Amino acid sequence: MLWYKISMLICSCNIITKSEIEETIISLLDDDAWQLITPGKIYHAMSVKGKCCGCFPNLISMIIATTENYHRVKQTPEAEILPFIQKLKDEHYRCETARKLAQMKKRKSFV
Numbered sequence: 383m384l385w386y387k388i389s390m391l392i393c394s395c396n397i398i399t400k401s402e403i404e405e406t407i408i409s410l411l412d413d414d415a416w417q418l419i420t421p422g423k424i425y426h427a428m429s430v431k432g433k434c435c436g437c438f439p440n441l442i443s444m445i446i447a448t449t450e451n452y453h454r455v456k457q458t459p460e461a462e463i464l465p466f467i468q469k470l471k472d473e474h475y476r477c478e479t480a481r482k483l484a485q486m487k488k489r490k491s492f493v
């Protein structure tokens with residue numbers, strides 16, 4: 383009997399599952415546990431490109447959750463985890479806002 387690994391599809395443009403993305407995030411964190419991981423960095427590591435970028439908000443949530451879990455498993459002191467996760471959230475919020483504004487600007491230019 384064959385057993386299939388079932389994982390939620392996160393990026394329908396590139397057919398990438400949640401477990402594939404989590405594995406890539408962990409691999410990046412193994413290289414540098416304190417780096418700022420972005421959706422672009424994940425896709426670059428996977429040799430794909432964001433097309434519609436509709437999956438980016440989910441990717442950001444996964445980056446934050448996976449990074450936090452990674453540091454808890456590694457038993458990083460709480461006093462180091464919390465400011466780093468807050469910095470991650472702030473940076474992703476800033477990037478998401480910029481991306482949405484660019485999308486709105488692009489739509490207006492077509493009207």
Ligand code: FES
Pocket residue numbers: 392393394395396431432433434435436437438
């Ligand atoms: S859903 Fe991921 S690039 Fe479109």
